Amino acid sequence: QVQLVESGGGLVQAGASLRLSCAASGRTFSNLAMGWFRQAPGKEREFVAAINWSGFNILYEDSVKGRFTISRDNAKNTVYLQMNSLKPEDTAVYYCVARSVASIRGTSPNDYAYWGQGTQVTVSS
Numbered sequence: 304q305v306q307l308v309e310s311g312g313g314l315v316q317a318g319a320s321l322r323l324s325c326a327a328s329g330r331t332f333s334n335l336a337m338g339w340f341r342q343a344p345g346k347e348r349e350f351v352a353a354i355n356w357s358g359f360n361i362l363y364e365d366s367v368k369g370r371f372t373i374s375r376d377n378a379k380n381t382v383y384l385q386m387n388s389l390k391p392e393d394t395a396v397y398y399c400v401a402r403s404v405a406s407i408r409g410t411s412p413n414d415y416a417y418w419g420q421g422t423q424v425t426v427s428s
Contacts, residue, residue: 305329305417307399312422317391319426323384325399325419332380336402338362338415339373339384341395341424348412351397352384356405364410366392389426396421 311323338353352373353362361373372385382399400415408414
């Protein structure tokens with residue numbers, strides 16, 4: 304079992320930056336592929352970004368490319384999502400996710416067995 308705890312959400316104005324963190328426990332962190340999803344009110348959960356165990360294989364959803372950066376620190380068992388140039392359409396609950404293999408598989412929520420409780424990000428215009 305993997306436990307995931309997100310932090311770093313909040314209310315910001317458009318154009319601002321936020322950094323989300325996710326602390327993982329329960330499994331050897333370097334054996335896990337990690338990622339982030341988000342869900343806006345009335346919408347389905349949407350893939351944001353994923354990173355493999357080494358950090359050398361990364362995927363981004365098209366709308367966040369060039370603005371968001373996913374990274375990980377295996378010594379700290381933590382994955383990060385640096386979000387720059389935030390837009391109102393980025394408003395959502397952001398979920399940290401993990402899968403119990405080291406490689407990225409895809410962008411479906413079904414590809415990730417473990418989910419955090421979510422952290423709210425609100426971007427005002």
